[in-house]
Amino acid sequence: MADIGFLSLTMAFVVTFYGVVAGIWGYHRDRLDIIESSRRALFAFGILMTIGVVALWYLLLTDDFRVEYVAGHSERALPTLYKFAALWGGQAGSLLFWGWILGLYSMAAVAWLKERHPELNAYVYTVLHAIALFFTALLLFGDNPFRLLPFTPPDGNSLNPLLQNYWMVVHPIGLYLGYIGFTVPFAYAMAALITGNLGNAWVRTIRLWTLIPWVFLSLGILMGSQWAYMELGWGGYWAWDPVENASFLPWLTGTAFLHSIMIQERRGMLKVWNVVLIFLTFWLTILGTFITRSGVIESVHAFALSNIGPMFLAFLAILLLGFLFILFRRLPLLQGDNELDAMLSRESAFLFANVLFVSIAFTTLLGTMWPILSELFTGDKLTVSAPFFNKVNGPIFAVLLFTIGVGPLLPWRRANWTTLRHQLQWPTLASILMILLLLVLGERRPWPLVGFGLVALVFVSIVQEYVRGVRARMRATGEKPWQALARLFRRNQRRYGGYIVHLGVVLMALGIIGNGFYQVDNQAALNPGESMTVGDYRLVYDGLFERRQSNHTEVYARIRAFKGDRELGVLEPKRNIYDKQPEQPTTEIALRPGLVEDLYIVLAGWENGGKPASFKAYVNPLMSWLWIGGFVVILGGLMAAWRRPRRLTARVKLPRKAVAQTA
Amino acid sequence: MLEILIIAFGILVAAGLFIFIIQPIWEGSALLAKEDIPLPVDDLDELYAKRDAIYEAIKELELDYQVGKLSEEDYKRFSADLKRQAAEILKRIDEFPKQQAHIRRYLEAQIQTIRAAMGAPVTQPVLARVPITGREGKTPPKFCTQCGAPLRPTDRFCSQCGARVTPA
Numbered sequence: 001m002a003d004i005g006f007l008s009l010t011m012a013f014v015v016t017f018y019g020v021v022a023g024i025w026g027y028h029r030d031r032l033d034i035i036e037s038s039r040r041a042l043f044a045f046g047i048l049m050t051i052g053v054v055a056l057w058y059l060l061l062t063d064d065f066r067v068e069y070v071a072g073h074s075e076r077a078l079p080t081l082y083k084f085a086a087l088w089g090g091q092a093g094s095l096l097f098w099g100w101i102l103g104l105y106s107m108a109a110v111a112w113l114k115e116r117h118p119e120l121n122a123y124v125y126t127v128l129h130a131i132a133l134f135f136t137a138l139l140l141f142g143d144n145p146f147r148l149l150p151f152t153p154p155d156g157n158s159l160n161p162l163l164q165n166y167w168m169v170v171h172p173i174g175l176y177l178g179y180i181g182f183t184v185p186f187a188y189a190m191a192a193l194i195t196g197n198l199g200n201a202w203v204r205t206i207r208l209w210t211l212i213p214w215v216f217l218s219l220g221i222l223m224g225s226q227w228a229y230m231e232l233g234w235g236g237y238w239a240w241d242p243v244e245n246a247s248f249l250p251w252l253t254g255t256a257f258l259h260s261i262m263i264q265e266r267r268g269m270l271k272v273w274n275v276v277l278i279f280l281t282f283w284l285t286i287l288g289t290f291i292t293r294s295g296v297i298e299s300v301h302a303f304a305l306s307n308i309g310p311m312f313l314a315f316l317a318i319l320l321l322g323f324l325f326i327l328f329r330r331l332p333l334l335q336g337d338n339e340l341d342a343m344l345s346r347e348s349a350f351l352f353a354n355v356l357f358v359s360i361a362f363t364t365l366l367g368t369m370w371p372i373l374s375e376l377f378t379g380d381k382l383t384v385s386a387p388f389f390n391k392v393n394g395p396i397f398a399v400l401l402f403t404i405g406v407g408p409l410l411p412w413r414r415a416n417w418t419t420l421r422h423q424l425q426w427p428t429l430a431s432i433l434m435i436l437l438l439l440v441l442g443e444r445r446p447w448p449l450v451g452f453g454l455v456a457l458v459f460v461s462i463v464q465e466y467v468r469g470v471r472a473r474m475r476a477t478g479e480k481p482w483q484a485l486a487r488l489f490r491r492n493q494r495r496y497g498g499y500i501v502h503l504g505v506v507l508m509a510l511g512i513i514g515n516g517f518y519q520v521d522n523q524a525a526l527n528p529g530e531s532m533t534v535g536d537y538r539l540v541y542d543g544l545f546e547r548r549q550s551n552h553t554e555v556y557a558r559i560r561a562f563k564g565d566r567e568l569g570v571l572e573p574k575r576n577i578y579d580k581q582p583e584q585p586t587t588e589i590a591l592r593p594g595l596v597e598d599l600y601i602v603l604a605g606w607e608n609g610g611k612p613a614s615f616k617a618y619v620n621p622l623m624s625w626l627w628i629g630g631f632v633v634i635l636g637g638l639m640a641a642w643r644r645p646r647r648l649t650a651r652v653k654l655p656r657k658a659v660a661q662t663a
Numbered sequence: 664m665l666e667i668l669i670i671a672f673g674i675l676v677a678a679g680l681f682i683f684i685i686q687p688i689w690e691g692s693a694l695l696a697k698e699d700i701p702l703p704v705d706d707l708d709e710l711y712a713k714r715d716a717i718y719e720a721i722k723e724l725e726l727d728y729q730v731g732k733l734s735e736e737d738y739k740r741f742s743a744d745l746k747r748q749a750a751e752i753l754k755r756i757d758e759f760p761k762q763q764a765h766i767r768r769y770l771e772a773q774i775q776t777i778r779a780a781m782g783a784p785v786t787q788p789v790l791a792r793v794p795i796t797g798r799e800g801k802t803p804p805k806f807c808t809q810c811g812a813p814l815r816p817t818d819r820f821c822s823q824c825g826a827r828v829t830p831a
Contacts, residue, residue: 003666007673015680036687044680051676117708201712265716411732412723413741419734465730472729492726 002067005055005146009139012048012099015041016133023126027195038125039110045132046103053100056093056145060086066152069093069145075158075580077551082159085169089159091293091308092145094172098289099135101180106132109184109209117202123191131183134315142308158551158580165586167227175220175247179285181213182250186282189275193326198271198333203264208641210261210278214254215637221247222630233587233602235521235618237626240389245368246288249361253281256357259350266412267347268337272327273354275334279323284361286316291368342414349407356400363392390516398450401509404502405458408465408495426464431457451513458506462499469496489639497640504632511626514597518621523604525614535619537599538562539571544610552578554588557603557613561592568592573603573615597621710756717749 019041026034056069060083065071073090074083088094106128114121139145162168185206192202224247229237238244257277263270290312340347366373367384374382409423434456435449443449466485469492473484489496524532526541533539542558556574560567571590578584592599598620606613724745728738806813812823819828 003669004672007669008676011677011680015684018684033687037684040684040687044684047680048676199709199712200716201708204712204715266720409732411727411737412720414737415732416734416737419732422731468730469726472726476729491722495723 001055001058001062001064002146002148005052005059006144008048008051008055009136009144009146012045012052013133013136013140015044015048016129016136019045019129020126020133023122023129027122027126035122035125038122038129039114042103042106042110042125042128042132045129046107049096049100049103052096053087056087056096057084059146060084063156065154065156066148067145068147068149071149071153071156073156073159075156075551077579078156078158078164079550081169082164085163085172086159088172088176089163092139092143092147094176094293095135095139095143095308096145097172098176098180099132099139101176102128102132102135102183105181105184109187113205113209116205117188117197119197120188120191120195120202123194124187127187127190128183131187134311138308138311142311158578161552161576161578161581161584161586162231164552164576164578165227165231167223167230171220171223171227173220174216174223178213178215178217178220179247179250179288181216182210182254182278182282182285184213185210185278189278190323190326193275193330196330196333198330200265200268203261203274206278207258207261207265210254210258211637211641214251214258215634215641217247217251217254218630218637219634221251222627222634225630226627229623230589230591231586233589233616235519235600235602235616235620236515237623240364240367240386242368243292245364246284246292249288249365249368250281250284252357252361252364253277253284256354256361257281259357260354263347263350269340269347270351271334271336272331275327277354279327280361283316283319283323284365286312286319290316344410344415344420346407346410346412346415349403349410353400353403353407356396356403360393360396360400363396364389367392394447398447398454401451401454401458401505404505405454405461408499408502409461423461423464427457427461430460445517448513448517451509451517455506455509455513458502462503462506465499466496493642494640497636497638497642500636500639501633502636504629504634504636507625507629507632509629510622511624511629514622514625515620520619521617523614523616525612527612528610530612532615532617534599534617535597536563537568537617537619539601539615539617541613541615544606544613549576551580552576555585555603555606557606557610557615559590559601559615561599568599571599571601573601575603593624595624598623707756710752714749714752714756717745717752721745721749 019038022034022038022041026032026036026038059067059070060074061080063070063074063076065074069090069092070086073086073093078086082089086093088097109128110121110125113124188202188206188209192198221244224244225237228239228244232239254277257274260270260277261274264274290309293308293312340351342348367389370384371381374380405427406424409420409427411419431453435453438449438452466488469488470481470484473479473488474481477484477487479487520535522532522534526532528541528543531538531540538561540560540562542560544555544557547554547556554574554576556572559571559573560569561571562568569592571592573590574588575585576588578586587602590601598618600618600620602616602618604614604616721742724733724738724741727733728735728742733741807821807824807826808829809821809826810824812821814821814828820826821828
């Protein structure tokens with residue numbers, strides 16, 4: 001099986017190399033047959049990667065420890081689900097997984113979009129092949145998942161305990177589907193740049209192909225936060241650590257792209273900016289993988305240890321230089337059709353939001369790279385941590401939230417103060433009322449006031465958009481309210497789907513503000529029978545127990561939680577001690593989620609078999625809204641994306657009769 | 664035994680994929696003769712995309728006006744503007760010689776079949792490079808009929824001898 005895997009990688013390398021050459025050759029020689037051959041090579045690549053992935057799964061499931069990767073990331077006693085997940089639990093396997101998803105996306109894209117933009121096809125295939133070639137080269141020469149050990153160890157080292165968690169099984173899938181999906185719009189943008197077909201038709205096609213990976217990436221990031229919340233046991237969900245930032249960066253530029261592409265569609269402006277954004281989004285996914293995989297953040301010196309680091313760095317440099325070269329050659333073709341009419345318009349709001357997204361991306365990138373930069377230039381490694389990111393990005397997020405509230409209320413081309421005042425009166429009123437309410441309740445800190453004020457503003461502005469839209473439709477058509485709502489939505493799916501996304505962002509903001517400003521925590525070492533309080537809760541510790549699972553031992557505490565005199569039930573914070581990594585026990589928190597607040601308990605440690613045991617407990621207000629909001633964001637994204645594919649090209653069917661007549 | 668199986672599997676996959684990839688080149692002509700190869704109608708494509716974008720803009724403008732985001736004055740001005748643009752695009756779409764598409768497609772198929780029969784390599788549609796000039800479908804002459812100097816498609820007089828260019 002390892003041989004089959006190795007063989008499929010070798011063949012994939014040959015096939016993608018051929019595909020690159022065939023694409024370019026076919027384009028410049030005007031040979032449709034060679035271009036078609038390049039297209040088929042993409043299918044071949046997808047098939048070969050599937051064989052490779054199946055082979056590795058087979059090796060993992062059959063405990064073939066002669067394969068280095070299996071020995072390093074699995075063990076006999078590992079539950080079957082995690083044996084599957086071990087495929088993306090390590091570097092080599094996750095690169096293979098990456099290649100496989102790239103293969104699947106490529107197949108889907110070239111199967112569906114073959115006839116959409118025939119003039120771009122050759123270079124779309126070439127670019128996809130080139131990226132596939134890079135990853136197969138990494139797999140073959142950098143870190144091969146099918147490498148064999150000189151001997152067969154009796155058992156493997158097992159999967160990193162932190163990764164043995166349900167969220168960790170699904171989170172990377174979402175993230176990878178997001179990351180790699182951006183390759184398709186990138187390939188189209190590059191093909192359009194290289195061939196000089198820079199009209200607006202291809203933009204409409206890739207919009208959907210950007211929205212799909214965007215939804216996956218959002219889902220992946222959200223599941224990652226959920227994992228961090230449930231598994232890391234520090235009461236938070238986002239720590240601005242390099243791995244998290246790596247997933248957030250392309251999300252930011254991708255979101256900016258999805259917004260600014262609307263201006264290009266509608267007004268023919270910002271063409272350069274858009275190709276730059278889609279390039280950046282793709283480039284940042286590669287950079288993110290480089291950062292997280294090469295070990296370069298831990299130390300510049302660790303970089304040399306990882307053999308794939310230099311390959312990534314070279315690829316990044318080639319991509320950047322190649323892109324800049326093509327971009328400057330095509331600049332004359334990228335002139336906008338229109339100019340900005342007025343400072344206050346939906347265009348300018350979009351543009352402003354874009355600047356904000358890119359600013360957040362820039363500071364995040366800078367903060368993430370700071371350890372490398374400081375080590376390179378001063379020799380000392382300086383790390384910036386969560387407070388830096390919160391301090392710098394927090395206010396930008398606040399302004400962004402404001403833009404979400406006001407932007408959609410502006411019309412295209414030019415806003416007018418009278419109408420704007422009319423549009424803003426209810427949202428502003430809601431915002432003021434919210435702030436007054438908080439002041440009455442005794443809140444004096446500026447940021448929570450600003451945050452909740454903005455939440456109220458945006459929420460009301462979105463509701464108002466729906467209400468006024470429905471009313472307008474009812475007036476015009478005499479439909480019933482629900483009917484008007486359904487039609488309004490169907491006829492303006494992107495806009496109203498987008499509002500749902502915005503609504504989700506507002507709900508998420510609730511969770512972020514709640515966790516950030518109103519978290520309450522307490523810690524205590526308790527003997528059985530003793531209790532501690534956190535917020536309004538009283539926690540009674542009953543004792544420490546053990547449970548044996550297939551590859552680890554669960555140590556859990558029984559805690560009865562009370563609010564006032566009411567018993568809420570038993571909570572069991574745990575620590576898992578894994579047989580293969582006893583020095584790295586994982587924290588499995590006990591959570592009692594609620595719409596108002598979460599009760600979150602961590603078993604921090606124990607002595608004497610639990611006499612005493614120490615606990616850390618948190619009350620996280622409004623946390624559930626972060627997950628609900630995230631779900632709404634994804635739902636809105638899907639609603640905006642969901643549409644029957646419409647044929648823009650009139651397909652010319654050749655009627656036999658007409659042919660006979662012309663002949 | 665297992666090794667033989669693996670080798671056999673490898674050879675099988677390699678051969679299968681090789682045939683699959685190389686087949687279009689092998690029988691390129693047959694591929695082109697198939698009915699469903701689209702004509703290169705990029706220009707029309709672009710026009711349709713523009714038309715749809717303007718339609719959407721009109722729709723959105725109406726909605727924005729109805730919910731009170733636009734003043735009446737702006738609405739009227741932008742609406743007239745968009746409608747003028749739409750009319751312009753529609754006119755251009757109408758003028759795009761649809762008839763010609765059928766004929767070109769037919770000719771293209773004929774040419775490719777003949778080329779294939781003669782054993783010539785299959786190329787991009789040949790006619791795609793011939794510009795379409797209008798309803799009549801007349802192509803401007805490439806050379807002056809008086810002195811034989813090369814002409815640009817837009818020339819109305821020969822730049823060498825000054826003779827009037829008459830459509831062929």
